[in-house]
Amino acid sequence: MEDKPKLLPPSMRERERYIVFEVISKGDFSYDELSRSIWFTTLAFLGELGASSCGIKLIRNLWDERTKRGVIRCFHNKIEEIRSALTMIRKIGNEDVIVHVLGVTGTIKSAKRKFLGHYYLNDFGERDEG
Amino acid sequence: MPWYDLHVEIQKKEEALEMAKRLNYSGIAIVNKKDDEVVDGIELISSALIEANNKEELKAKLQSVRSKVTLVLVSGGKYEVNRSACEDSRVDVLCHPYLGRADPGIDHICARAARENNVALEINFSTILNSPNRPKTLSQIRKMVEICEKYEAPIVITSGAKNPWEMRAARDLAALAATLGVDIAYAIRSLSVYAKNLIEVNRQKLQGSRVGDALIVREGDEGGG
Numbered sequence: 001m002e003d004k005p006k007l008l009p010p011s012m013r014e015r016e017r018y019i020v021f022e023v024i025s026k027g028d029f030s031y032d033e034l035s036r037s038i039w040f041t042t043l044a045f046l047g048e049l050g051a052s053s054c055g056i057k058l059i060r061n062l063w064d065e066r067t068k069r070g071v072i073r074c075f076h077n078k079i080e081e082i083r084s085a086l087t088m089i090r091k092i093g094n095e096d097v098i099v100h101v102l103g104v105t106g107t108i109k110s111a112k113r114k115f116l117g118h119y120y121l122n123d124f125g126e127r128d129e130g
Numbered sequence: 131m132p133w134y135d136l137h138v139e140i141q142k143k144e145e146a147l148e149m150a151k152r153l154n155y156s157g158i159a160i161v162n163k164k165d166d167e168v169v170d171g172i173e174l175i176s177s178a179l180i181e182a183n184n185k186e187e188l189k190a191k192l193q194s195v196r197s198k199v200t201l202v203l204v205s206g207g208k209y210e211v212n213r214s215a216c217e218d219s220r221v222d223v224l225c226h227p228y229l230g231r232a233d234p235g236i237d238h239i240c241a242r243a244a245r246e247n248n249v250a251l252e253i254n255f256s257t258i259l260n261s262p263n264r265p266k267t268l269s270q271i272r273k274m275v276e277i278c279e280k281y282e283a284p285i286v287i288t289s290g291a292k293n294p295w296e297m298r299a300a301r302d303l304a305a306l307a308a309t310l311g312v313d314i315a316y317a318i319r320s321l322s323v324y325a326k327n328l329i330e331v332n333r334q335k336l337q338g339s340r341v342g343d344a345l346i347v348r349e350g351d352e353g354g355g
Contacts, residue, residue: 083305087298096295
């Protein structure tokens with residue numbers, strides 16, 4: 001038997017949203033510095049108890065070094081909390097930054113399509129450039 | 131959606147403009163600026179920030195400044211100033227009434243007066259960000275919001291930025307206000323539609339085509355009764 005619980009019924013699963021953000025800054029910084037800064041400010045602003053009920057996860061392979069865009073996952077009823085925690089970020093590493101939320105999506109796929117400039121060959125719908 | 135930031139304290143106009151453009155603002159009000167202009171599609175709104183120590187000083191400064199600028203902001207903090215600003219309809223925004231205090235700085239009397247005179251009470255992002263004791267500031271604002279909701283006094287959310295890195299996107303400021311107890315729909319409207327409306331009404335008043343809040347004097351109708 002597989003050492004893993006079975007996939008929960010849909011009504012028992014967490015409802016998740018993906019917050020797409022862009023970091024406005026003059027200089028460069030590493031992903032580790034970004035991650036540390038986001039966790040530090042979120043924990044300071046929401047506390048350990050608050051952060052634990054938000055289901056925060058920084059999605060590493062969606063961080064785009066060139067456009068400075070990334071994605072954070074959270075639960076669907078905690079979006080405003082995460083957004084306000086992100087406004088409290090002033091510095092990443094030694095750089096002054098502004099974290100600007102571009103939008104919220106329900107799936108990673110639509111986050112990629114709408115904000116990260118990924119295209120799908122089987123997608124014939126209208127798409128936004130950029 | 132048109133977004134407005136009604137209180138920016140950045141000295142260099144170019145830096146403020148660049149960041150406002152990046153954050154999708156359609157208008158910002160830089161304090162102590164003399165005239166309205168539009169640069170690169172962003173409105174720069176004339177505004178004055180009044181700092182006063184007592185009622186008489188406030189009234190004197192209001193008298194001299196009201197007919198010259200679109201927005202009049204009053205820097206709050208002292209109860210006497212907060213109260214007399216709320217009771218004066220020439221004031222548009224009372225900035226950070228909670229600054230340097232242990233209480234919210236306003237009471238039910240102020241809130242009721244603010245509702246009657248259409249004075250908006252400000253949630254200033256810069257005071258939260260730079261606060262030495264952030265939990266205290268947040269709880270003061272939360273109490274202020276509670277009083278405002280009860281007496282239906284208008285609330286505005288501004289950045290109050292002293293340098294460009296203290297500015298934030300309008301929707302993010304609305305999210306912060308929502309966590310402090312403001313209804314999210316109201317917060318978004320107060321950053322966009324209400325702010326725009328306030329600016330338009332004030333411009334019409336300065337031009338003389340509007341008297342009070344309700345009556346619009348149409349061109350060509352004057353003298354005809």
